[in-house]
Amino acid sequence: MKLLQSPAVRVGLSISIATGLYGISFGALGVTSGLDFWQTMALSLLLFSGGSQFAFIGVVAGGGSGVAAMGAATLLGMRNGIYGMQLNALLQPRGWRKFAAAHVTIDESTATSTGQTDPAEQKRGFWTAGIGIFVLWNVFTAVGALAGSALGDPKQWGLDGAAVAAFLGLLWPRLKGREPVAIAVVCALATVLAVPFVPAGIPILIAAFVAAAIGWFSHGRSNEGLEPDVDPYAEHRHDEHQHEHQHGHQHGHPNPRRLPRSGGGQ
């Protein structure tokens, strides 16, 4: 019972439920994009990083090759390396826990952990969100995959439109400020211009290259675009911890990832 009184555990559980439910859309889109049930499940069990999973099936659905799907998924997983570095410094997991922690290192578990200031709470938040999302994400992927293959023609249900919406939904929280918007527009344009000239799947890799070049030469915020998909405090906006936290980081909170979220209480 004591565990449930921990704010990090409560935040972690609410994020697990909210995020776990997306699994339904992933499962349904996975089987309608041409993967079978077990391929869809393998992505949720082994790749376990929403953006990368959607990227993989998105490329396959568009007629791209397996290697292009792998390329897009891998490039989109790059940010998890940055998260891993932050979490390693924060939680210092030892032995086998390091390997387990790596697997559940995603946007949401990182956000839940780094949103806390007390080291014990950072640990509880990370593991609650990481394990909770892993379990629910996989359960709901299975539900979605079974429902999706029973639906018949995916276009009739607008499932291709659901995929478009899912990607825009993943992009949206990262568009804070003029630079991220400009990067998104440039990469969207590069994609549309490339589609008629190169095989399916390659326009996405061209856009990745353009984005990396912008990152290499620009002088924007160093953590641009690394905001999580879910704000861990969205459901606690009137809660005292939020105010405490906001106050904390105005006075030099060590974690730069929280900075773009300073208006998060709206």
Add this chain to the structure above:
Amino acid sequence: MNLWLWLLLACLLGYAWKLVGYLVPASLLRNPRTSRIAGTMTIGLLASLTMVNAVASGQSLALDARLGALAAAGIALWFRAPFLVVVLAGAGAAAGLRLLGWN
């Protein structure tokens, strides 16, 4: 079978990225340029994936009901709808437009 191969390789590389963060000395990845590229690439890839799914049809561009899905999702996000509602809005718009006869 070929797809399984690339799929499992993607899973392996995805885990490798995560593990690298935990195993390399922090100073290597704390380079601001590295984290900036990770960020801009995330934005660029998601923007590109959105467009590919909205207007690409194999190797040609097609303006169809998926544009309605893009608009509906944008409106839902503007009003701060949760992710699942955004996805349902996209599906609903595409299905609805097709029902009305716009491919």
